[in-house]
Amino acid sequence: ETGVTQTPRHLVMGMTNKKSLKCEQHLGHNAMYWYKQSAKKPLELMFVYNFKEQTENNSVPSRFSPECPNSSHLFLHLHTLQPEDSALYLCAAGRENTEAFFGQGTRLTVV
């Protein structure tokens, strides 16, 4: 248990669907992150939020839309995804230059 919880753990969605991934942290950290992990590739940073403000968007397509309503919750809204978006999506929480804590991830399959 890392203190970072992601739901759902698995998600299968069609290309025309709209779904959301949820991340919740109980660590009191001010920074939260979304990462994408595709097969055989290094982790890719997608979005960063510091104190609920988005500080980085790493050239992510607009079909991925993050939302951070408070310092404990982070969402990733998905719409009109492509099959190549199938991956493991990881959420992390941390403070600047300290240890990061990751959730278990959501395994997303786009059909």
Added chain:
Amino acid sequence: KQEVTQIPAALSVPEGENLVLNCSFTDSAIYNLQWFRQDPGKGLTSLLLIQSSQREQTSGRLNASLDKSSGRSTLYIAASQPGDSATYLCAVSGWGTSYDKVIFGPGTSLSVIP
């Protein structure tokens, strides 16, 4: 531009062996280096964090070293067990930057054979 590599990409050892995983980075101006473990289809578990001013960190059977000048870190696993089978990733955080500049290596996939 910081680049992180890990060697080997995959490693298979019999149970009980001591082993070393390697991580190299091209820019020595790092703030810290972190080793993670990832089980198949799951999230990352932090193993050890080494600040730039430190040379090594130990936790149980794990020992991580850092040599900033040569751009290298090693993760030493003593008396390996089948439960150690996982992918091990190293990640570096740049000096003076926030965590969002962390760069991950591609990982080493470890199999410990009973």
